[in-house]
Amino acid sequence: MNILVVGGGAREHAICNAVVESKNTVLYSIMHNRNPGIERLAEEYMVEKETNINSVTEFACDKNIDLALVGPEAPLQEGLTDALMEKGITTCAPTKKAARIETDKEWMRKLLKKYDIPGQLRYRSFTDAEKARRFIEELNGDVAVKPIGLTGGKGVKVSGDHFSTTDEAVEYAKEVITRKIGGIAKVLIEEKAVGEEFTLQAFSDGETILPLPAVQDHKRLLPGDKGPNTGGMGSYSCADGLLPFLSKGEYEEAASILQEVIEALSREKSRYIGPIYGQFMLTADGPRIIEINARFGDPEAMNVLPLLRTDFIEICSTMIDGTLYSKQIKIDRKATVCKYVVPEGYGVKSRVGEKIFVDEENINGVGAKLFYASVNKEDDYVTTTSSRSLAVVGIADTISEAEEICEKALTYVKSDHIFIRHDIGKEDLINKRIEHMKQIRGM
Numbered sequence: 001m002n003i004l005v006v007g008g009g010a011r012e013h014a015i016c017n018a019v020v021e022s023k024n025t026v027l028y029s030i031m032h033n034r035n036p037g038i039e040r041l042a043e044e045y046m047v048e049k050e051t052n053i054n055s056v057t058e059f060a061c062d063k064n065i066d067l068a069l070v071g072p073e074a075p076l077q078e079g080l081t082d083a084l085m086e087k088g089i090t091t092c093a094p095t096k097k098a099a100r101i102e103t104d105k106e107w108m109r110k111l112l113k114k115y116d117i118p119g120q121l122r123y124r125s126f127t128d129a130e131k132a133r134r135f136i137e138e139l140n141g142d143v144a145v146k147p148i149g150l151t152g153g154k155g156v157k158v159s160g161d162h163f164s165t166t167d168e169a170v171e172y173a174k175e176v177i178t179r180k181i182g183g184i185a186k187v188l189i190e191e192k193a194v195g196e197e198f199t200l201q202a203f204s205d206g207e208t209i210l211p212l213p214a215v216q217d218h219k220r221l222l223p224g225d226k227g228p229n230t231g232g233m234g235s236y237s238c239a240d241g242l243l244p245f246l247s248k249g250e251y252e253e254a255a256s257i258l259q260e261v262i263e264a265l266s267r268e269k270s271r272y273i274g275p276i277y278g279q280f281m282l283t284a285d286g287p288r289i290i291e292i293n294a295r296f297g298d299p300e301a302m303n304v305l306p307l308l309r310t311d312f313i314e315i316c317s318t319m320i321d322g323t324l325y326s327k328q329i330k331i332d333r334k335a336t337v338c339k340y341v342v343p344e345g346y347g348v349k350s351r352v353g354e355k356i357f358v359d360e361e362n363i364n365g366v367g368a369k370l371f372y373a374s375v376n377k378e379d380d381y382v383t384t385t386s387s388r389s390l391a392v393v394g395i396a397d398t399i400s401e402a403e404e405i406c407e408k409a410l411t412y413v414k415s416d417h418i419f420i421r422h423d424i425g426k427e428d429l430i431n432k433r434i435e436h437m438k439q440i441r442g443m
């Protein structure tokens with residue numbers, strides 16, 4: 001089978017690994033950068049903007065692609081799935097309409113309301129920031145101010161984290177509107193959910209979901225969860241599929257919310273096929289929905305895909321056939337810790353074009369997995385772009401063993417101009433999360 005993977009990040013490198021580990025597959029890739037990991041796995045690749053729908057479909061037709069997979073959200077918003085399917089290419093990713101669950105945050109909130117899905121937050125949208133003031137005051141200033149459309153996870157500001165007064169919230173709302181951050185002159189004001197965040201990814205065939213192990217991402221740039229939001233600095237998961245602060249019941253609640261979301265999408269004639277991603281805040285009253293994404297998470301894909309023991313392409317086929325209900329998937333019961341290496345200045349002003357030397361042999365030697373992201377391959381090194389550079393994942397029986405493997409591997413990544421959040425997966429930070437949750441539950 002000829003498989004096309006669209007996207008050149010570390011998430012897509014992990015997807016490509018899962019593809020080549022599947023039976024009878026030949027990998028083709030389209031990526032905007034020359035990802036050395038994907039380059040090596042692919043029979044052929046084209047360096048092209050993933051949102052350039054015509055080039056992607058042309059390449060897919062040319063290469064007789066049997067199945068296409070789409071990593072990032074931007075091409076989904078542009079209708080890549082629809083365009084590929086129009087050309088008769090089977091695609092395991094949501095259509096433009098179904099992907100609206102991620103690309104239009106206001107529509108997502110309305111859908112939850114319409115179908116009375118649990119885990120909702122109070123929200124309203126505004127085109128005039130001064131009108132938002134009353135609503136922000138009504139919520140005692142405890143709000144999240146969000147662009148409606150895509151911003152790569154970097155457009156949201158939350159009270160207490162990024163601002164502290166109503167005036168500041170209104171000011172940012174004004175900025176979102178006037179600068180059309182997220183694509184339109186509108187802002188979403190949401191009730192702030194307080195607790196610990198977690199990610200639940202699942203496979204969906206439009207009727208049934210198969211949930212994967214829960215993961216905790218770290219969106220903030222700096223150790224101790226300080227600094228601006230990023231695409232994600234690293235993540236961990238536990239061998240039992242839960243998290244140190246998340247019970248089985250709470251996990252199941254989140255899974256049932258995702259199930260209700262895809263049922264609602266089906267009722268809206270937007271059948272959702274492909275991986276789906278729920279970002280939840282575990283509050284004192286249970287999980288609340290922060291966002292739903294129409295794809296795997298990045299970094300979260302790197303926590304779950306390497307654990308998959310069932311043929312990944314077979315799972316994709318069952319998603320497309322609508323027979324996921326009959327599928328059992330096998331997942332290694334291991335803990336994982338993923339840390340991203342990013343260019344110095346990332347999140348503010350990245351140093352672009354800096355050399356990173358990656359000693360792959362020794363990284364493999366300590367048993368870690370390496371996933372290249374937005375770097376360009378040169379001779380014996382890679383160079384940074386403005387986005388995240390590469391990720392290293394440790395896999396072991398416990399989080400602390402996985403973290404140790406990850407750190408050992410990171411010593412084989414050398415550059416004067418990189419940054420890593422070393423606190424991710426360390427006992428200190430995890431204990432803080434557990435304590436935070438205990439405090440919130442009033443225990």
Ligand code: AMP
Nearest residue numbers: 144153156158190191192193219290291
């Ligand atoms: P998003 O792009 O919607 O995932 O938002 C980025 C980050 O902002 C999330 O991962 C949360 O940490 C935070 N966030 C977004 N919405 C809320 C909310 N309603 N309450 C609390 N934190 C939020």
Ligand code: GLY
Nearest residue numbers: 217232297298299
């Ligand atoms: N890790 C956050 C995301 O993929 O949106």
